[in-house]
Amino acid sequence: MSDQTAPVKSTLTVTIDNITIEVNPGTTVLQAARMIGGDVTPPAMCYYSKLEGSGGKCRTCLVEIAAGSAKDPRPMPKLQASCRTGVMDGMVVKNITSDKVPEARAGVVEFLLLNHPLDCPICDQAGECHLQDLGYEHGHEGTRFDFKRRTFEREDIGPHIQLHMNRCILCYRCTYVADQLTEGRCHGVLDRGDHAQISTYISKAVDNDFSGNMIDVCPVGALTDKTFRFKNRVWFTKPMKAHRNCDTCCGEVTLWNRGEDVLRVTARKDQWGEVANSTKDGKTGWICNTCRFDKKKTSDWVIEGPMQIDRHSVISQGQYMKQTAVDETVSKVIGRSPKLLMDIHSISDVNKD
Ligand code: SF4
Numbered sequence: 001m002s003d004q005t006a007p008v009k010s011t012l013t014v015t016i017d018n019i020t021i022e023v024n025p026g027t028t029v030l031q032a033a034r035m036i037g038g039d040v041t042p043p044a045m046c047y048y049s050k051l052e053g054s055g056g057k058c059r060t061c062l063v064e065i066a067a068g069s070a071k072d073p074r075p076m077p078k079l080q081a082s083c084r085t086g087v088m089d090g091m092v093v094k095n096i097t098s099d100k101v102p103e104a105r106a107g108v109v110e111f112l113l114l115n116h117p118l119d120c121p122i123c124d125q126a127g128e129c130h131l132q133d134l135g136y137e138h139g140h141e142g143t144r145f146d147f148k149r150r151t152f153e154r155e156d157i158g159p160h161i162q163l164h165m166n167r168c169i170l171c172y173r174c175t176y177v178a179d180q181l182t183e184g185r186c187h188g189v190l191d192r193g194d195h196a197q198i199s200t201y202i203s204k205a206v207d208n209d210f211s212g213n214m215i216d217v218c219p220v221g222a223l224t225d226k227t228f229r230f231k232n233r234v235w236f237t238k239p240m241k242a243h244r245n246c247d248t249c250c251g252e253v254t255l256w257n258r259g260e261d262v263l264r265v266t267a268r269k270d271q272w273g274e275v276a277n278s279t280k281d282g283k284t285g286w287i288c289n290t291c292r293f294d295k296k297k298t299s300d301w302v303i304e305g306p307m308q309i310d311r312h313s314v315i316s317q318g319q320y321m322k323q324t325a326v327d328e329t330v331s332k333v334i335g336r337s338p339k340l341l342m343d344i345h346s347i348s349d350v351n352k353d
């Protein structure tokens with residue numbers, strides 16, 4: 001006789017790349033992998049934890065399900081999109097331990113790059129582009145695509161944002177931002193298949209307080225900040241944590257400085273490259289267009305200090321957090337402080353201090 005009184009398990013056990021964790025029901029495989037962190041986490045080009053409904057478009061997060069659940073331990077016949085696959089109790093998942101995933105992911109990269117121009121040397125997103133990182137880590141060298149890439153004219157959508165559709169990978173994130181953060185979305189994906197493109201409906205400008213967040217969620221250089229375009233390479237800039245009192249948004253940002261100049265203002269990003277939660281209320285720290293586009297003086301901000309960039313891409317290489325002062329070598333060489341060289345006033349009657 002079955003035990004009707006056995007307590008219902010409130011958490012689910014999942015094993016990803018031989019690491020077992022407990023998660024709450026409703027957790028996806030990708031979310032579980034992010035809880036473990038590190039290399040176990042599949043890349044995600046369209047899923048964005050802060051945007052409802054995102055995911056399931058790009059297939060970069062494919063994983064192998066080696067056992068469906070404890071009750072039905074058969075492997076799933078095809079690789080699954082981890083951002084859209086819910087954890088089942090006893091599920092066994094392979095990401096970096098799978099021998100099928102790397103080949104499949106290389107195929108996805110090849111598809112994403114079929115029409116994407118290889119213009120990283122002149123693209124503003126270079127250095128912080130998720131597709132660049134994905135191609136580097138999971139792609140094959142070279143291309144087998146001999147046909148002409150599809151091309152579009154650049155389009156100004158609103159006063160601050162330029163759409164370079166050639167680079168768009170149709171992840172839909174920007175349409176979710178427009179839907180969920182702003183009133184009256186007026187852009188979206190037009191047409192289908194090879195003709196699909198992001199565009200403003202009858203060229204209506206996207207102009208509302210939070211439209212700039214579309215730039216932050218775009219994983220490639222398709223949506224760029226017109227106030228920053230071609231101003232600098234991102235790895236030459238210094239990211240600084242800053243905040244201001246803003247009535248519209250949380251006012252917590254990253255300033256991308258060159259010397260004293262604020263070249264760009266963005267929302268703060270977390271380790272997954274997503275907009276981080278605000279320290280004020282724990283909600284997503286989306287920022288308004290006034291903070292992003294109009295506050296370009298250091299004096300507009302309270303600077304908190306250097307921003308730690310967790311991403312593995314080139315922007316995290318330009319760290320200056322542990323900079324040390326250069327050794328003062330003159331005193332070492334001459335064996336005393338360089339009084340006569342540097343400070344003649346105390347022994348000279350000619351010049352006053
Ligand atoms: S413009 Fe950027 S965010 Fe929008 S669908 Fe294309 S790649 Fe995604």
Ligand code: FES
Binds near residue numbers: 044046055057059083
């Ligand atoms: S991140 Fe899962 S399909 Fe795009």
